[in-house]
Amino acid sequence: MVVALHERGLFSWAEWAERLSTEVKRPEAATDGSDYYERWLAALERLLAEKGLAGHEEVDAVAAAWERAAHATPHGQPIVLENDPGRSSGL
Amino acid sequence: MAARVRALETILTRKGLIDPAAIDVIVDTYETKVGPRNGARVVAKAWSDREYADWLKRDATAAIASLGYTGRQGEHMQAVFNTDETHNLVVCTLCSCYPWSVLGLPPVWYKAPPYRSRAVIDPRGVLEEFGLSLPKDKNIRVWDSTAELRYLVVPQRPSGSDGWSEDKLADLVTRDSMIGTGLAREAA
Numbered sequence: 001m002v003v004a005l006h007e008r009g010l011f012s013w014a015e016w017a018e019r020l021s022t023e024v025k026r027p028e029a030a031t032d033g034s035d036y037y038e039r040w041l042a043a044l045e046r047l048l049a050e051k052g053l054a055g056h057e058e059v060d061a062v063a064a065a066w067e068r069a070a071h072a073t074p075h076g077q078p079i080v081l082e083n084d085p086g087r088s089s090g091l
Numbered sequence: 092m093a094a095r096v097r098a099l100e101t102i103l104t105r106k107g108l109i110d111p112a113a114i115d116v117i118v119d120t121y122e123t124k125v126g127p128r129n130g131a132r133v134v135a136k137a138w139s140d141r142e143y144a145d146w147l148k149r150d151a152t153a154a155i156a157s158l159g160y161t162g163r164q165g166e167h168m169q170a171v172f173n174t175d176e177t178h179n180l181v182v183c184t185l186c187s188c189y190p191w192s193v194l195g196l197p198p199v200w201y202k203a204p205p206y207r208s209r210a211v212i213d214p215r216g217v218l219e220e221f222g223l224s225l226p227k228d229k230n231i232r233v234w235d236s237t238a239e240l241r242y243l244v245v246p247q248r249p250s251g252s253d254g255w256s257e258d259k260l261a262d263l264v265t266r267d268s269m270i271g272t273g274l275a276r277e278a279a
Contacts, residue, residue: 001100003117003163004109013164017238021185024204033203036187038092044099054102062098070094081101 002044011047019043126195129160130243131264133193134275135257137170138248148172151243160192166238168193172245173271177230180218180271181242182210188236190243194266201270211235221272244271251278 006013023029023039023046048054069084081087103109133155137144147154151168155161162168168190171179183189184207189197200206209217214231218224225231234242246268252260255278267273 001096001103001109001114004114005103006164008108010108013166014238017186017188020187024186029204031204033199033205036202041092041095041099045095048099048103053106053108054099058102059095059098062101063094066094066097066101 002040010051010053016043016047019047121191121196125160125191127193127264127266127269128261129158129195130190130193130266130269131261132158132257133160133170133243134245134264134269135260137245138252138260139255139257144172144245147245155193155243162190162192162241164238166190167240168243169234169240170243170245171232171234173247175229175247177232178218178225178271179242179244180210180214180231180233181236181244182207182233183236184208184211185235185237188238188241190236190241193243194269198266218272221267223273244269246273246275249275249278 002016005011006016020040020043023043024033024036026039029035029039045054045056045059049056065081065084065086066079068086069081070079072085073079073083100109100111100114104111133147136158137147143154147170151170152162154170155168166188171181173179183201187197187202187207189201191197206217211233214233215225218231236242246264248260249263252263263276263278265273265276268275
């Protein structure tokens, strides 16, 4: 996703590396690097929010919809956003 | 975490900023098509072709691109050559900048804080943990990658490989030997 967004010209690779570096340097980051992908995600969310491409509240709301859809989907079936029982909230 | 990743993908797709099919292509490229064999071909060519080696030393970005390997992020490449006197080791102390176009995706340890910090503080100790004991009088030079500049180590050509084809030479070049945490395989 990061590579695709960069290729759309939405940010420079230096901007991305700077955000990622900030996230992995945080004192609460795991010392063994086991949370590397969480740090990566945090860096991407921050960059997208700064660029006005996806705000935190918007991400929270859609993530919650995905969680509800996952709970509402019978085991073994693909999870799709349409399965979210709270869909009427306009998402 | 999976829900947040899906949420980002959903939002960005709705806004037309990403195409999920294009992302599948990118993932497939790095998982199955681009890997350390690219770098091995660069090294094997440098071992067998002096002019190419000189070009690689002068302008690694162009010399590597001539074999069809170009960085997606427009980063520059620098090739650092191991010699009898100096061994080169590559790290990214800030995050995990890595020469994807020639080495594929980085190994887990490359992204881990212990390697990122200790490669600079105690490179000799780190190399020993990789099973590589260098003579005391050999210098170790550590190169810190950035978003704009990535390094490729050109290991020393193993003795006994005279006259070998580039394909055969490339088989001696391991991923770790191009990061500097190993040497090329011995010529058997």
